[in-house]
Amino acid sequence: MSERIAFIGGGNMASAIIGGLIKQGVSPQDIDVVEPSEEARQQLSSSFGITAQAQANPSLATASLVVWAIKPQAFKDAAVAAGPFTGNALHLSVAAGIPTDSMAAWLGTQRVVRAMPNTPALIGKGISGLFARAGASAEDRAQVERVMASTGEFLWLDTEDKLDVVTALSGSGPAYVFYFMEAMTMAGTEMGLSREQAEHLAVATFAGASDLAQTSADSPQVLRQRVTSKGGTTFAAISSMEDNDVRALFIDAMYAARERAKKLGAEFGAA
Ligand SMILES: NC(=O)c1ccc[n+]([C@@H]2O[C@H](COP(=O)([O-])OP(=O)(O)OC[C@H]3O[C@@H](n4cnc5c(N)ncnc54)[C@H](O)[C@@H]3O)[C@@H](O)[C@H]2O)c1
Numbered sequence: 001m002s003e004r005i006a007f008i009g010g011g012n013m014a015s016a017i018i019g020g021l022i023k024q025g026v027s028p029q030d031i032d033v034v035e036p037s038e039e040a041r042q043q044l045s046s047s048f049g050i051t052a053q054a055q056a057n058p059s060l061a062t063a064s065l066v067v068w069a070i071k072p073q074a075f076k077d078a079a080v081a082a083g084p085f086t087g088n089a090l091h092l093s094v095a096a097g098i099p100t101d102s103m104a105a106w107l108g109t110q111r112v113v114r115a116m117p118n119t120p121a122l123i124g125k126g127i128s129g130l131f132a133r134a135g136a137s138a139e140d141r142a143q144v145e146r147v148m149a150s151t152g153e154f155l156w157l158d159t160e161d162k163l164d165v166v167t168a169l170s171g172s173g174p175a176y177v178f179y180f181m182e183a184m185t186m187a188g189t190e191m192g193l194s195r196e197q198a199e200h201l202a203v204a205t206f207a208g209a210s211d212l213a214q215t216s217a218d219s220p221q222v223l224r225q226r227v228t229s230k231g232g233t234t235f236a237a238i239s240s241m242e243d244n245d246v247r248a249l250f251i252d253a254m255y256a257a258r259e260r261a262k263k264l265g266a267e268f269g270a271a
Pocket residue numbers: 008009010011012013014034035036037040069070071072074077078094095096116117118119171
């Protein structure tokens with residue numbers, strides 16, 4: 001990968017991808033970042049030795065790939081500011097909701113791909129959903145794969161609307177896991193463990209159960225049933241959750257996330 005890559009936005013998600021690229025051997029000198037926040041620019045400098053630009057400028061024209069890692073709310077203004085400098089680049093957006101139709105209109109190109117990563121990308125253990133517009137070539141898709149592989153796994157989607165489902169599932173998903181860790185820690189502490197002990201047990205339980213689910217030939221449902229002795233402690237806990245509709249409420253929450261992704265697209269993606 002000797003091409004220059006430009007990032008518009010240098011926050012959490014850009015840093016996760018940049019970190020992965022540098023680990024893969026990409027030189028920080030081949031990475032440009034446009035980042036208006038002084039604090040974020042300093043972070044990029046201390047973490048990666050990258051001198052980010054406060055504003056889009058003609059140097060962006062040398063990038064063969066432009067990665068859009070800004071909030072949906074800021075996308076259109078940033079596209080209007082940076083678009084004129086991005087020449088014939090391929091564009092890859094990680095923003096929730098913003099449709100490729102809008103990006104193609106704002107940027108004047110059909111070479112547009114969207115990715116929905118998640119924060120385990122920071123340690124190379126992310127998973128991303130990818131969608132390519134018809135105007136993106138096989139080589140464009142391969143370039144996106146090389147970049148996203150540095151953050152973990154990826155899978156291609158055949159329709160763009162499925163990206164909103166991926167956003168609700170794996171994009172937002174780490175927060176659901178941390179939420180359950182928080183609740184388990186809170187309960188363990190209430191029941192007499194120290195906070196450190198409870199958090200250690202909760203985090204290690206998710207790590208172990210995730211590894212088991214990934215390496216086992218059995219489904220999560222079968223693995224759950226194996227923990228749940230009839231009339232035992234897990235049975236009491238799962239019955240309490242089922243009686244309180246936790247599963248249905250959790251599914252509702254994911255629909256709310258997907259709705260929000262659609263609304264962000266409609267509100268901030270209007271071309
Ligand atoms: N954080 C996640 O878990 C996650 C997961 C998947 C996708 N995303 C998507 O990634 C995008 C970025 O999220 P994040 O978590 O990195 O946010 P962030 O706030 O950490 O980073 C966004 C950065 O963009 C900068 N910015 C604002 N206006 C700009 C402009 N006009 N030009 C250039 N930079 C500008 C901000 O200063 C900020 O540093 C969002 O669209 C989000 O939907 C985030």
